[in-house]
Amino acid sequence: MRMNIDWAARRGILVAAGVLVLAAVGLLAIHATVFAQHRLHSAHEKEDRNHPWMDAKLSPDDRAAMVLKEMTLDEKIGLVHGMGMPGWPRDVQDPQPELGNGGAGFVLGVPRLGIPIIQMSDAAYGVRSSGENGRYSTALPANVAAAASWDTTAACAYGALIGKELRAQGYNMTLGGGVNITREPRNGRTFEYLGEDPILAGTLVGNLMKCEQAQNVIGDIKHYAVNDQESGRNEVDAIIGKRALRESDLLAFEIGVGIADPGAVMCSYNAVNGDFACENKYLLTDVLKKEWEFKGFVVSDWGGTHSTVKASAAGLDNEEPLDEFFGAKLKAAIESGKVSQAELDEHVRRVLRAEFACGIIDHPTRKSVVDVLGGLETARKIEESSAVLLKNEGGVLPLSAASLKSIAVIGPHADAEMISGGGSAQVDAPGRPNAGWQAHVWFPTSPMKAVQAHAPHANVEFGSGADVGKAAALAKKADVAIVFVYQWMAEGMDLENLTLPEGQDELIAAVAKANPKTIVVLETGTAATMPWVDHVSGVLEAWYAGSDGANAVANILFGDVNPSAKLPMTFPKSVEDLPHPKLVQPEPGQSGEAAVMKTGEAKPTFSVNYDEGLKVGYKWYDAERKAVLFPFGHGLSYTTFAYSGLKVAGGRKVTDVSFTVKNTGSRDGAEIAQVYAALPADAGEPPKRLVGWSKVWLKAGESKEVRVPVAAKYLSIWDAGSGWKLVDGGYQIMVGGSSAELPLKQQILIK
Ligand code: BGC
DSSP: OEEOOOTTTTTTSOOHHHHHHIIIIIHHHHHHHHHHHHHHTTTOOOOOOOSGGGOTTSOHHHHHHHHHHHOOHHHHHHHTBOOOOTTOGGGGGOSOGGGSOSSSEEEOOBGGGTBOOEEEEOOSSSOTTTTTTTOOOOOOSOHHHHHHHTOHHHHHHHHHHHHHHHHHTTOOEEOOOBOOOOSOTTBTTGGGSOOSOHHHHHHHHHHHHHHHHTTTSBOEEEEETTOOOOTTTTTEEEEOOHHHHHHTHHHHHHHHHHHHOOSEEEEOSSEETTEEGGGOHIIIIIIIIIISOOOSEEEEOTTOOOOSHHHHHHTOOBBOSSOTTTSHHHHHHHHTTSSOHHHHHHHHHHHHHHHHHTTTTTSOOOOOOOOHHHHHHHHHHHHHTTOEEEEEGGGOOSOOGGGOSEEEEESTTTTTOEEOOBSTTOOOOTTSOOOOTTOOOEESOOHHHHHHHHOTTSEEEEEOSSSHHHHHHHHHTSSEEEEEEEEOOBTTEEOSSSSOSTTHHHHHHHHHHHOSOEEEEEEESSOOOOTTGGGOSEEEEOOSOOTTHHHHHHHHHTTSSOOOOOOSSOEESOGGGSSSSSOOOOOTTSOSHHHHTTTSSOOOSEEEEOTTTTOOTHHHHHHTTOOEEEOTTOOBOSSOEEEEEEEEEOOSSEEEEEEEEEEOSSSOEEEEEEEEEEOOGGGOOOSOEEEEEEEEEEOTTOEEEEEEEEEHHHHOEEETTTEEEOOOEEEEEEEESBTTBOOEEEEEEEO
16 A cells, blocks of 8 residues: 655654754745734624625625625735635634634635635535544545446435535635546556546536535535546646546536536546646636636645745735645735735635625524434435446345344454545544544444344344454354455555455355355445455445445345445456556655655646546446446346437537336336447547436336436537537437347437
8 A cells, every 4th residue: 555645645744854944034924914814803703794795685706706805805815815724834824713714724814804614624525624623524425436326316316415514614715526547447546436438427516515515515526637646646746637637537527517517626636747736727727717618716635835926927815724825925025016905905805706696694503413313314315326236146135134043244344333434534433532544444344234134033043254274164164154344445545456355265265165145345435456356246336335234235135125226436356458448657756745846836747647638437438348347337236127218310500319228127116227338430539428317216117208418518528629520320229228238229319
């Protein structure tokens, strides 16, 4: 496992030397800015709400323009940078740390003008840092799990819950909304993202963030862009062709931003094609602000700002978590004319506009008690629609409690807990303090107890698996063995491979040998390789299952819930089959700020060349004709579905796809019906792409006609000369229940 200690990782570590240098070099300048703000907030002034722009009937643009006119230069500077983060040494110099809310950062408001402090918290799968603040947060299943639901309603419920809990805890801005495409499944943050397909990921993050923001928090989509690995994330240059960039990684952001209209987009640590993302004009201004008409503000990732003039000109609006470049240095640049007043005003206007548009001014936060029970229920339901049944040989599942006399529950922690994903996404487990950066955090949701509750008459015995022989013996005498295995991952590191750690492959193999009725439940945040797959009867991918994960999993295992999720990413047979079998790592001397700043101007020190281009995930395996372990879009149900009657009406604006799905089994269930397209040969695309889907709920025996309108953009290619373009020619539309099983096909001509 490669660890990467960087800005965020250093949180909580005292860097005394850094403090001294700062004290010596920057104290005067820093204090000039901070002190100005200090005066603004000296008496914990209540925001003065008696202003014409407090009229909620006015548009956010008008309101922002009115406030902007009243602001002094210092007040403006105050809005474009953060004021520190708990645990970071500079806090020592922040005269008012008490103004923060314990989150990742805060931006001072302007009380005399009624502008509140922006209180930011990480909130990928729940609100972070509740432990150290003495609060409680629900852990939803990992974001990749939400993607596996393919369900915009579930994504909305996911976002709404986080939005409510943020506000209850005193925050008015989220730092969630990760949507980097899974080009590299070993990326330690894969669990925070929404899989390998841009249309699926973008649609889901858009719905998630739209509903989160509807709770009156400033929404955020991140990490823009191509932050597709954690190894050397602060130093790496992601080299990628423009067409591949636009059609894959950026398309996910484009769709997400279009649906959610988020208040903020966070630029990432890495460079893209030579320029760091937070000073990359192409990304921030040309594409995000101009082409996509993004109306919010660009916030830097924590420590991701590298310059004043260049970053400001490129379109960065707000530096976090401090004011190294957008504090005194920006003020000096304005005064000397290196940065124009108009450019600063544009940054400030965007921050103000987001505050009005997202409702944080009209709806000040009021702390309250998090709805713990409601949160558990939402988390369970989302997990029930997100756990993917990968294998079910001979219908081993669902288990019938009545006919089972003995069950072996095996695996590390399976008696008591389930694992969660780490880093700034980490939600603290109830009843426990914050475990620290990159600690394994297990949630008290007990697989063993959940299984016992479903099979009260069976003898349920537990074995941790630490002793493989004992575990096998336990499995041998049981009617069925359920093995819970895990792969922990976190921000700031990548996995070396997709092999389950701690000898869990050997454990599963031994248990399966002892009892062929073995069911494996995976708690992973990404794909896993499964050398034992042919020897077990059932495999359920539960992901990081959240606060009530065990009950959700047991409900699926025992058939109270019919699984309906499908993989949002390919599970390869081996890491040898990935586009880059070996992870690209920085060489010695290529890491750290000194290396980045060697030339005086920030420059990445090494590069990852994404030469697979458009071929991300299933597009790669299709194009390279590589067999996979489980394909993108795969997922089983306890019932069966049949597809018929495909009708396609091609069009230059929308292509209408309709077909019938029938539940041909004896249980009610939901099918995620997927629509793929193969573009005309001269488009030069991978063999097929997902262009739409519909999650259809069907009673046993029921049929429904499903309509999936496909927007022209989803059938288009991005051309360097002309932008998005629908190529004339023959398209094949394919429909079915997985990328590898598409029984309906029709050829259409689009001219
Ligand atoms: C992460 C961001 C996070 C920020 C604040 C960074 O290290 O990359 O995702 O929002 O820290 O905690």
